[in-house]
Amino acid sequence: MTKLRILSAGPMTSLQDAGRPGWLAHGISASGPMDRGAFERAGLWIGGAGPTGIEFTQGLTFEADGPLAFAVDGGAYRLTLNGAKRSWPSRALLRAGDRVEIVPGAHGNYGYVRFGADIEIEAVLGSRATNSVAGLGGRALAPGDILCLGPALARRTAPHPRATAPIEGATRVIWGLHAERFSLEARQQFVGSAFVVGSRMDRMGVRLIDRSGVFRDAAALSLVSDAIVPGDIQILGDGTPIVLMRDHQPTGGYPRIATVINADLDRFAQLRPGAEVRFLPVTVTHAQELMT
Amino acid sequence: MPPLLVPLGDCGLLIRFAESLSDAANAAAIGFGRRAIAAGLPGVMEVVPNLVSVLLRYDPRQVGFDRLAGEVRLLLSAPAEPAAAGANHLVPVRFDGDDLDEVAQQLGMDPATFVATHNAGPLRVLATGFAPGFVYCGLHADPMRVARRAAVRPRVPGGTVLFAAGQTAITSTPIPTGWHVIGHTAFCNFDASARPPTQLAAGDTVRFETLE
Incomplete structure (x- = not known):
């Protein structure tokens, strides 16, 4: 059995798989990778990856004690294998004692390592995804952690799958559950203004800096708690917008002006603090056409 | 007020029975949630009853918003059977x-x-x-x-x-x-x-x- 030793790990490094959908009625959101596309690409590129991978943030160093295929993708990190520079994204076959070091590069908050073997960890409600808010499933990783991997999976030759989403441009949204509770002026300014990604971000949500004061005068509304989906943009009582992400609470009572569409949520998750973000409303039909 | 059917993102349809919490709105949401599960609506992956609403999480590759909303309206207009007692x-x-x-x-x-x-x-x-x-x-x-x-x-x-x-x-x-x-x-x-x-x-x- 191959063991993987974590030598260094940035904050919020966790195990993720495709997620844990289907348990909202029990108060559990689906979790899963912040950048689903990157997670999937890394898996496809191996040509036979285990369902569970590592989501990392500000860097990751690990070594394996036996042969192990791996691929990395997501954002733009810098990768070295035994000190030799490799391209990003990348794939390789590790030998015993090989050391992989990943450090932050030009852009992105989240990167993924997938392996040509299963990471052996118990499933919780059918998934190995770490839900950081509910403290459920998977696990957070720290230096010194050792992961056990099962036998090597059968692999076929696979070309690198291309990322399809455009890297630039506005973040597209569908008007939200409470959009009409906001004044016409606030809605117009929400579309016309630039927001800035704040430094307070995690798997639950990303705070935005409302530089133009779009929601400065938004009245604190008393709303009945209702269903939340990933990408919902809620406005706190003090006017702070928060984009809710994969470990969102299943329900919430803050007004939601819009929802980031699925096709743009991965890209949004990769925006670093300080990045400017503009929102562009689209129809549900258009958003769904972009998903296929 | 007739229930409101609104999109929640591009994979969600929310059926909202009221804007504030009441026994009637909550009972309507619970009742509809049960009927939606029993009906097996096309493309619906998850039925989630909330305080005054029901979220249907659906796969847009299988069903579009408008068609699903049509199915929901049909279900809403069908006579409701008396709610089964809970535990x-x-x-x-x-x-x-x-x-x-x-x-x-x-x-x-x-x-x-x-x-x-x-x-x-x-x-x-x-x-x-x-x-x-x-x-x-x-x-x-x-x-x-x-x-x-x-x-x-x-x-x-x-x-x-x-x-x-x-x-x-x-x-x-x-x-x-x-x-x-x-x-x-x-x-x-x-x-x-x-x-x-x-x-x-x-x-x-x-x-x-x-x-x-």
Whole structure:
């Protein structure tokens, strides 16, 4: 059995798989990778990856004690294998004692390592995804952690799958559950203004800096708690917008002006603090056409 | 008011029965949730009853919003069968919460009267949400209504009994909360290894009893 030793790990490094959908009625959101596309690409590129991978943030160093295929993708990190520079994204076959070091590069908050073997960890409600808010499933990783991997999976030759989403441009949204509770002026300014990604971000949500004061005068509304989906943009009582992400609470009572569409949520998750973000409303039909 | 059908992102359709919480709106949501599960709507992956709404999470590759909304309207217009009775649960509570005295005072009661009034009638499980196994129970009769606290407690443990907005809630995992802490219970509504992982379902009946 191959063991993987974590030598260094940035904050919020966790195990993720495709997620844990289907348990909202029990108060559990689906979790899963912040950048689903990157997670999937890394898996496809191996040509036979285990369902569970590592989501990392500000860097990751690990070594394996036996042969192990791996691929990395997501954002733009810098990768070295035994000190030799490799391209990003990348794939390789590790030998015993090989050391992989990943450090932050030009852009992105989240990167993924997938392996040509299963990471052996118990499933919780059918998934190995770490839900950081509910403290459920998977696990957070720290230096010194050792992961056990099962036998090597059968692999076929696979070309690198291309990322399809455009890297630039506005973040597209569908008007939200409470959009009409906001004044016409606030809605117009929400579309016309630039927001800035704040430094307070995690798997639950990303705070935005409302530089133009779009929601400065938004009245604190008393709303009945209702269903939340990933990408919902809620406005706190003090006017702070928060984009809710994969470990969102299943329900919430803050007004939601819009929802980031699925096709743009991965890209949004990769925006670093300080990045400017503009929102562009689209129809549900258009958003769904972009998903296929 | 007829229920409102609105998109929640590009994979969600929300059927909303009211803008504020009432017994009627909650019963309508629970009833429709059950019918939606029984009907097996096309492309629907998950049916989630909330306090006054039902979320349908669907796969747009299988069904579009407009077609699903049409199916939902058909289901809404069909005569509703009488709701099946939910399960009955008895939840023993130690009424030793830090906010018990303050809540009682706000309602002009002494703590013992508050507890007696609180436990007097059966409550309905209105919804599960917010956190694993977190249930909202209600609605308490009119005088038993207090607003949430101004300050949020960063963490209360699982098994905390909370009170606000005419409802009693039970936590199953540690959470932050702005509700009043009135007591604690050994009853745990969440077990990840059990199927289903929660015991209380929306529409069930809950009775609270005082554990001395």
